[in-house]
Amino acid sequence: MNRRNFIWTLPGLGASIWLTGCATDPVTGKKSLVMMSKDQEVALDRQHSPHQFSEDYGISQDAGLNRYVADLGGRLAGQSHRPDMPYRFHAVNANYVNAYAFPGGSIATTRGIMLEMQSEDELAALLGHEIGHVNGRHYAERHAKSTLIGVLAATAGAAAASKRPQYGELAQLIGNLGGGALLAHYSRDNEREADALGMEYMARGGANPAGMVDLMNMLNSQSREKPGALELMFSTHPMSSERLANSQRALQSKYADAAKRPRQRERYMDNTSRLRALKPAIDAQQKGEAELNRKNFNEAEGHLRRALTQAPDDYTGLVLMAKTQMAMKRPNEAQPYLARAKAIYPTEAQASHLTGVTHLQLRQPDRALAAFSEYDQLLPGNPDTIFLKGYSREQMRDRKGAAQEYYRYLQMTKQGGQAQHAYSRLQGWGYVK
Numbered sequence: 001m002n003r004r005n006f007i008w009t010l011p012g013l014g015a016s017i018w019l020t021g022c023a024t025d026p027v028t029g030k031k032s033l034v035m036m037s038k039d040q041e042v043a044l045d046r047q048h049s050p051h052q053f054s055e056d057y058g059i060s061q062d063a064g065l066n067r068y069v070a071d072l073g074g075r076l077a078g079q080s081h082r083p084d085m086p087y088r089f090h091a092v093n094a095n096y097v098n099a100y101a102f103p104g105g106s107i108a109t110t111r112g113i114m115l116e117m118q119s120e121d122e123l124a125a126l127l128g129h130e131i132g133h134v135n136g137r138h139y140a141e142r143h144a145k146s147t148l149i150g151v152l153a154a155t156a157g158a159a160a161a162s163k164r165p166q167y168g169e170l171a172q173l174i175g176n177l178g179g180g181a182l183l184a185h186y187s188r189d190n191e192r193e194a195d196a197l198g199m200e201y202m203a204r205g206g207a208n209p210a211g212m213v214d215l216m217n218m219l220n221s222q223s224r225e226k227p228g229a230l231e232l233m234f235s236t237h238p239m240s241s242e243r244l245a246n247s248q249r250a251l252q253s254k255y256a257d258a259a260k261r262p263r264q265r266e267r268y269m270d271n272t273s274r275l276r277a278l279k280p281a282i283d284a285q286q287k288g289e290a291e292l293n294r295k296n297f298n299e300a301e302g303h304l305r306r307a308l309t310q311a312p313d314d315y316t317g318l319v320l321m322a323k324t325q326m327a328m329k330r331p332n333e334a335q336p337y338l339a340r341a342k343a344i345y346p347t348e349a350q351a352s353h354l355t356g357v358t359h360l361q362l363r364q365p366d367r368a369l370a371a372f373s374e375y376d377q378l379l380p381g382n383p384d385t386i387f388l389k390g391y392s393r394e395q396m397r398d399r400k401g402a403a404q405e406y407y408r409y410l411q412m413t414k415q416g417g418q419a420q421h422a423y424s425r426l427q428g429w430g431y432v433k
């Protein structure tokens with residue numbers, strides 16, 4: 001295919017999509033169709049990844065743990081097909097079992113999965129797999145598919161919009177506990193390629209590729225014990241018996257020599273010791289989250305109270321308890337947990353967002369506005385915050401200010417209950433006809 005723009009017309013719909021041309025696939029060396037340049041991949045990464053990290057209760061404040069993940073990740077990325085990408089590796093404070101990559105090389109592993117792994121080789125497999133997604137440019141590929149689906153769904157979407165939940169549902173404001181709205185959902189082909197690349201990079205980086213088989217076995221057994229905690233992992237990275245069989249086969253053939261290397265178990269245990277000291281608290285939080293998702297608020301509160309007895313200064317534990325109180329319509333009880341969370345981790349934004357929501361629950365729109373503005377400064381670019389600033393100003397009877405925020409919001413989002421609310425206000429106030 002030539003390096004030129006072309007139009008792809010969808011038959012019957014009359015819609016056309018402009019593609020930016022072809023690029024060389026770094027892994028296969030073949031020309032392939034991608035919709036994104038490297039600069040676009042990095043820009044998209046920098047726009048979205050900070051919001052995902054915040055949804056995951058921020059990057060771990062355990063500097064040693066982060067350095068360990070970053071050093072190992074950097075070592076593997078240096079062996080990859082795209083060593084020049086601006087990789088960043090983090091451990092994040094979420095309790096669910098997962099890891100993910102954004103297209104510019106921002107890669108995160110949750111503390112939930114860090115607790116389940118037993119060796120550095122498993123961590124190398126996990127990071128290698130994510131580096132594999134970056135090298136296979138799978139995000140761009142999924143993005144291309146979802147753009148296409150977006151066009152196909154556009155007409156159906158207009159009809160469905162009126163059936164979406166209306167603004168005001170508290171659950172929407174507290175945040176989707178399942179999370180992961182910004183994460184790519186890969187295909188089985190993507191997974192196969194990421195596994196193969198991951199094994200290649202970890203073997204070149206000095207790890208024992210048996211870590212890949214260990215990791216898959218661990219995930220399979222965990223999915224039976226804690227299905228809820230692995231839901232997002234398996235919906236974003238589809239698991240199959242074929243993946244395990246492929247890894248076992250590669251280990252016995254291609255990597256037979258590397259498979260003789262000792263597993264680095266002690267080094268992993270040393271570097272995760274502070275995290276593992278939190279295990280009883282994190283176990284209790286996981287139980288609390290599961291009950292919260294089932295709307296068993298009293299049970300959730302019990303587990304989270306136990307977690308806070310064990311780890312009183314844990315940001316995730318405090319924020320989860322605040323969410324539970326808010327779900328029970330007790331904004332006054334939620335606020336002290338949020339205040340403590342903010343004091344412990346002042347640069348993490350989620351507690352400010354929730355504080356704003358408690359003030360809306362208490363009909364204190366001016367204090368809500370202050371909290372949302374604080375969030376916006378810590379973590380700019382979240383359309384929901386812009387909407388909520390508008391909503392707070394509307395409650396303060398500041399029509400002009402509200403209209404400005406609603407206008408900004410509508411430039412970012414056109415669908416859903418919040419967009420309908422914003423648009424109907426702009427209409428009612430005479431800003432649009």
Ligand SMILES: [Zn+2]
Nearest residue numbers: 186191194237
């Ligand atoms: Zn994957």
